[in-house]
Amino acid sequence: MTNIGVSITGSGSAIPKLSLDNQQLSQIVETSDEWISSRTGITKRQLADTTESLCSLATQASLAALDQANITPKDIDLIILATSTPDDLFGTASQVQWELGAEKAVAFDMTAACSGFVFGLVTAAQFIRSGVYQNVLLIGADILSRWVDWEDRRTCVLFGDGAGAVVLQASESDRLLGFELRSNGSQNDCLNLPFQPQEKKIIEGVTVSQGTYQPIIMNGKEVYRFAVQKVPEVIEKALFKANISVDKIDWLLLHQANQRILDAVASRLNIPSEKVISNLQNYGNTSAASIPLALDEAVRKNQVKSGDIIAASGFGAGLTWGAVIFEWNGI
Template structure:
């Protein structure tokens, strides 16, 4: 059987119109613009309004990516939606499929928190490499503002909302040069959006829990330590598997969690600052959406060009982390 490669042929992104600046957060919690900027690099973030939905943002980003790839929604075989915040707990990918008119596509949600886009990229690649599907739409989208405690200054300053998407297509040469995925459930307690239920007695013998989810809780110090140690390791490992050196990387596109993490990872890998894509100042941490939004923005700005080698890495709840190295375009 002939080996089938993959190419990432189009990108798109969508963000809510409402911006929440650091100064406005000082009216909600005891903090300051200087404190937030110094520790995170974040100056503002986009917040979904009551009129916005995950489906709406994901669909808009997808339409751009499909157009950029030069295909139509009817050509899509598979839709993967990486999200932790679906509009519907049963999944939102099928609704996106309906909105797009992607009549022949199978669609499902994939959850790996802030690593979701990288995990989704690798998942999509397997379907193409095995010859099952030719055109895959991968979306990373999250509306974390729904699940933030706006009185918790450790978390409410960090998160924003948005969606990013790419189209992956079967290709003669394989543009996904290497990947590594990792999980460590023993550190799960450092970052959570946990179920919070109360017991309800159905009969004298049977009780069930009914409820919702508690807001995001995070041990920032431990997550920072984890990211700064594990992300350079996983990128190094992926470079080795791809038979590449750090010098051959044109762009480093990390999950946009915190500017200090971006700087520390680049420093450990000896990647110069001008190769690091960063938009965390404008959008904050958009979870699974952060890598594809940053990627699309850099493509639109003309920074990322065809054949450029990109090292992408996501890390977050689970705890999960991973890296993928790919060449842009066909």
């Protein structure tokens, strides 16, 4: 049997219309532009208004990625939507499939928070390598503004909304060169969005738990410590599996959580700052959307070119983290 490879051939992204900058945030909570930007690198973020949905952002990003890859929705075999904030708790991927008109595609959601896109990339590759599917659409999208406590300055300054997508296709040469994925549920309480149960008595002797989800809770110091320690390790393991030395990397593409984390990881790997892709200044932390959103911007600015080798790493709630080494094969 001939080995089937994977190529990433197109990217797209979408951001909401509304913009909220640090100065405007200082009218809501006790903070300032200097405080936020010096500690996070973020100056503004885009927020979905009442007319925008996860489905609409994901669909827009997907159409741009399909156009760049020069294929149509009818060519898609599989759609994976990496998100923690679906429009429907039962899943939003099928809605995206319908909006796109991707008639033959099977679609499902994947939840791994800020690691979702990296986990999704590895998952999509396995479907292609096995020969089951040829064309896969992977979307990372989140609307975290739905679940932010806008009175908590520790978290509300960090998050934004957006979507990004890539097209993966079967190819003769494999451009997904190596990966490493990890999880550690013992640290779940460092970053979560918990369900808050309330007792509801159905009949005598039968009480169930009903309620809703609470806003995002985060221990910033622990998350920073976790990311700075674990992300360089997982990238090194992925590079080892890819049989590539760190100096061969053209771009370091990390989950856009905090500029201090990006700088610290690059420093530990001895990767110069000019090789680090960063756009969180304008978008903040968009969870599963952050890596494909940053990738698409870099591609369309002609920073990332066909043949470039990228080390990408996602990390966040779960706690989950992972890295993937791939060669960009788009425009």
